[in-house]
Every structure is written in structure tokens, then in C-alpha cells.
Amino acid sequence: MIKKRLIFTLLFDSGKFVLSRNFSLQHVGDLDWLLRNYDFKNIASHIDELIILNIREKNKNFEKFCSILKKLSKEIFIPISAGGGIISEEKVNKILRSGADKIVCNSIIRKNKGMLKRISKIIGKQSIIGSLDLKLIDNNFFVFDNNSLSSEQSLDDFLKDLDTDLFGELYLNSVDRDGTGQGYMIEMVQKFKKLNNFPIIIAGGAGNWRHLLSGLKNKDINAVSTANLLNFIGDGFKQARIELTKRFDLPKW
Amino acid sequence: MKKNITIIDYGAGNLISVQNAIEFLGYKSIISNDPKIILNSEFLILPGVGSFYKSMQKLNKLKITDAIKKNISQNGGKILGICLGMQLLASLGTEDKKINGIGLIKGKVIKLEKITKKILPHIGFNLIKTDYEGGLFAGLNQNKFFYFVHSYFLKIEKKENFKFSYCNYGGNFISSFESEKVFGTQFHPEKSQKNGLQILKNFIN
Numbered sequence: 399m400i401k402k403r404l405i406f407t408l409l410f411d412s413g414k415f416v417l418s419r420n421f422s423l424q425h426v427g428d429l430d431w432l433l434r435n436y437d438f439k440n441i442a443s444h445i446d447e448l449i450i451l452n453i454r455e456k457n458k459n460f461e462k463f464c465s466i467l468k469k470l471s472k473e474i475f476i477p478i479s480a481g482g483g484i485i486s487e488e489k490v491n492k493i494l495r496s497g498a499d500k501i502v503c504n505s506i507i508r509k510n511k512g513m514l515k516r517i518s519k520i521i522g523k524q525s526i527i528g529s530l531d532l533k534l535i536d537n538n539f540f541v542f543d544n545n546s547l548s549s550e551q552s553l554d555d556f557l558k559d560l561d562t563d564l565f566g567e568l569y570l571n572s573v574d575r576d577g578t579g580q581g582y583m584i585e586m587v588q589k590f591k592k593l594n595n596f597p598i599i600i601a602g603g604a605g606n607w608r609h610l611l612s613g614l615k616n617k618d619i620n621a622v623s624t625a626n627l628l629n630f631i632g633d634g635f636k637q638a639r640i641e642l643t644k645r646f647d648l649p650k651w
Numbered sequence: 652m653k654k655n656i657t658i659i660d661y662g663a664g665n666l667i668s669v670q671n672a673i674e675f676l677g678y679k680s681i682i683s684n685d686p687k688i689i690l691n692s693e694f695l696i697l698p699g700v701g702s703f704y705k706s707m708q709k710l711n712k713l714k715i716t717d718a719i720k721k722n723i724s725q726n727g728g729k730i731l732g733i734c735l736g737m738q739l740l741a742s743l744g745t746e747d748k749k750i751n752g753i754g755l756i757k758g759k760v761i762k763l764e765k766i767t768k769k770i771l772p773h774i775g776f777n778l779i780k781t782d783y784e785g786g787l788f789a790g791l792n793q794n795k796f797f798y799f800v801h802s803y804f805l806k807i808e809k810k811e812n813f814k815f816s817y818c819n820y821g822g823n824f825i826s827s828f829e830s831e832k833v834f835g836t837q838f839h840p841e842k843s844q845k846n847g848l849q850i851l852k853n854f855i856n
Contacts, residue, residue, distance in 0.1 A: 400775040400820060401796065442844050446776060472671050477798060477842050497667055499800075499842065522700065524772040524800050566774060595770050620775075649776040649796040651844055 401649045402614050403446035404642065405623035406635065407601060408432070410482075411454045413462055417627045418453070419577030421531075421547070426627050429466055435631050442476045443651055444635035449527075449569070449623065451502060452482030453544070460489065464496040471497025479527055485510070490517050494525075502569060504529040504544060508556065511564070518564045526565035527599070530556075532586050533573040539586060542573045549573075553589055562596055569623070572602035579605025579629060587618045597621070605629050607638040614646050654855055656680035657692035659719075659736075661699075661709045665841065669698050669733065672841040676852050686718035692728055694855055695719060698841075699735030703744035703760055703803070706735060707752060716753055723755060729832045730755070731854045734801060737827075737835030741805055755833045758807040767821030772802040779826040779838070781816040786829050787836070788816070789853050791846060797826070797838035798847070804837065 409416045414425040415432050432438070442448075450470065452463040460483065471478050480493050481502025490501055501521070506513050507528045518526055531542040533549045540549035541556050568590065572583035582603045590598055600613045601623040613622035624630060630638060642648055658669050660682045673680045673696075680696070681688070689695060697719075699706055710716045722728035732740040741752040743759040752760070763771055776796045781788055788795065795816070804824035807813070811830075818826035818837070827836040834854055840847030 400773065400777050400799075403775065471668065473675060475668075475672055475675070475841055475844055475847055494665075495667065497671070499665060499668065522772075524774055524802075525700070566772065597770070597774065650794040651796070651846065 401446075401647065402619070403621035404444075404610060404614075404635075404639070404648065405447045405449055405599060405621050406441070406445045406630070407449040407451060407623045407625035408627075409451050409453050409625050410459075410463055410466060411452070412459050415627060416453070417577060418625065421542075421544075421573055421576055423453070429469065436635075437633070438470070439473055441635060442474050444639040445476065446649060447477045447479065447621070448474060449479045449481075449502060450498075451480070460492075464492055467493065467496040467498060481527070481529065484517075485513070487513075487517060487520065490521065494521065500525045500527055500566075502527045502529050503565070504531070507565070508541065508543075508551065511561070514564050523564055524566040527567045527569050528565040529569040529571065531571045531573050532583075534583070539589060557589060557592075560593075562593055567597040567599055567620070569599040569601060575603030577626065578603055579609075579626060581605070581609040582613050582622070584612065584616055584619075587616065591618060599623055601625065607641040610638060611642055611645055614642065614648075654678050655691075655693040656696065656855065657688055657694070658682045658696045658698065659689060659715060660684045661706060661713060661715060665700065665839075666698055668841045669696055672848060672851055673855075676848060676855070678855060684713050684715065686714045689715055689718040690722050691726065692722065695722065695728055695730040697730060697732045697736035697739060699733065699739060700800070701735060703735065703738060703752070704748050704750050706739060707744060707750045710739070710753070719753055720755070723832050727832075729854070730834065731851075732835040733841070734837060734839055737837055738803060738805055740833060740835050756805075756807070756813060756828060756830075756835070757809045757811065758805050760803050760805055763802050763804050763820070763824070766804070766824060769821040772800055773820045774800050776843070777818050777820060777838075779816045779818045781814075783814050786814060787827060787834060787850050787853050790849050794846075796843070796846060797836070797840070798842040799826075799838045801837060805835075
């Protein structure tokens, strides 16, 4: 049987890796900082997949982002997904040539389906992760837009014309829990049940291994992710993996 | 030790990841689509993601198909096909339209939906089983988890001199095969952590 996955998501902005809390950003460190504080050569023993997101593409740091991606992918032999500001086929190619296996698309899945279709045709839907940031307003979920920092479309409306033939997985991030370490907003997943076992990655809110475990144990979730750069620092992933493995059947190395 | 390793470039797949993994193991490799280089390489790696039909057309057009066959039959080279690359080593592909494969193993490539009701593509880490030890799996323990991304599988007509491993995803399918000179993995060793690196190491040694 296919195994559920533990994913580490790195958020990158203007040359630095950042910690995001409810989508406000704190710069933590550069690549040297990351390599010093996380044992990257061995990190793949404790996580099953790596996602790297260039979260403020408007700062025009795409080249720098690709060079970081290239360096990280040289020594990590697990699937790597990358995205942020993917607005052309050319950028997709560049990201894939820099060592990513899959791309992560956010705004184009809502705003430019033509582009998404073209990309899906070239690289295959299994290589595309659709990413959604969800915000809870008066007990209803809304899709949060990273560029305008507003939530205009309700999740129900979004789901009405969602074409799951265009990507292979969905990455759901809770804006409300993002970076808080209070645990996942598991309720988000309920709305996606009608997609019939479509692979769901949950993100936003994991602060410790118990939170990761709560996501893994949910039958509608296929992978759990954390982008918390400080909560799993040092050998944090190693320790988390040990605790998770005692309680959940993850891939063993 | 110096090895003559060529990663075959026909415009499909994650060549860089494969090259990174080979380099991590301490070997140099070249990425090439030159039939002369392919003909004379000690170790060939055929990666691939994409369509069987289009990839085969490209390999034929670049005269790579003949170079591979001649190298394996006359020059003593070994080949490892990865994912689509493994499937291309078969005699027949049925993805899109029917087309002959490279034909180093007798079998055809068919849709996974014929054997499983589960969601496709089959993506993620899955456990494989072998009924033999050594070979590609030398040095591995029972936790043989590997990373898969595919919607098709290889169905073998004759077992001949090959040994196989199997994976289950709603139905059993061949996850790898090996003979003295011809090797294939449906999974991605270059994305399967230390298990995968060990497979690549075993192939080269």
C-alpha cells in the first residue's frame, strides 16, 4: 500500500528562508543558515518529500531561487517540488531543470486555467501540485489570494469549477493556523471529500509531532507538511520521525 | 574507480537528478544523445517521464535504439531503465498508439487501471517484494520502500532469464527486473533516498 508522507516546506523570499505567521513574514536565514541548522545531507532520512516555495516572486528573485534549488537538490534524493510565481511554461522548465520533480501552482489554478492546461499537457498532471490558502471567515472557508492579500472567492464556489484532471495533488494551507504551531485546521479537508480520494497535503499550524500525527491519522489526508523553520530545527525532524514511526506506518529507511 | 557511465538524453525525464545521484556515489557520468557514445558505454542509464510512443519515436529517430541494442548484444554494456525508461526496454508499448519498444525484454506496457481501482497515477512511496537476494537489492533490508510515479505497468510474456520484484497497488505489478545485462526499475531510485542510491550503486558495481 502507498504510504503517507511527511513533507518539509521551505519558504523563500529575497535570498532568505522565512518563517510565515498568518502570512506575515520573518526572515530567518540564508542557505548557509539552513545548511548549518538543518543536517541537510541526512534530512532525507526523516522527511519523505521537500517543497520549496518562492513566496514573493514579485521581488524578482527567480534566478536566485533556481540557484538555491539547484544546490539543495544535489544532495537530497527524495521528491522535490517547487513553485511560487509560476506564470509561464518557461519558468516551469527552468524550475524542473534546476532539480525539481514537481511544480506547485497557486494563483494560476484560479486565474489562468489555460496556462495550467498547457503546463499539465507538457509535464503531466502527476507533476503538478495545486496549492490553496484557505481562510475561515464566519465559519465559511474562503480562498485567500497571496497577491491582493484578500479572500474574495468562497471555497464552495472554487470547488464548483475545479478540474482535478489538471493536477495530481492539492496542498491546503490554513491562513489562520499558518506559523502558529497550534495544530492543523483539519476541518478544511471535509470540503474535499467529494473529490473521491484525491491526494490531499495538509499544511499550516503543525508545531510538534503530535500535530503531524493528527494529520497522518485522518483518512482523507495523504501527506502532512510543516513550514515551521524553527520548531523542527537541529534534529527536530529526526526526533519527530522517531515518535511518528512508533505510532504510524511511515516509509522506513 | 573510473566507470564509463552514460545517461541517455532524448528530451524526457529527470536527467539531472539521476546525474546528481551518480555523482553522490562518487562516479562521473555524461548526459548524451550521441549514438557513438551510447554504443561504447560500459553502463547506460535510460531515465524517462512522459509518453512511450513519443519517446520511442525520438529514440528511433536519434538512432539510439540501435546503438543500445548493439552495445548490449556485442559490446558487453549494461543498461538500467528507470520508470518510462524501464518500460521502453520492453517489446511493445500500448500507451497512445501501439509502437515497438527497444525489445530487450519480452513484454508489453499497459494501463494500471486494468489491474487496480485505486486513484491514478500511482504516486508515492510503496513497498516492494522480491523472491531473491543480491543483484540490484544487495545490501538492502526488508524495508524496500521506493518512490513511484506512473499510470502504466509492464506485463511480461516470458520470464526467460530475468528476476523480478513486485509491488502492490490494488493489484500486483512488476516493480523491477534484472538479468545479467538488462535492468529496469518502475520506481525512481534517484528519488528513493538511501535505498535508491544503493540500487544505483549495485547496478554500477
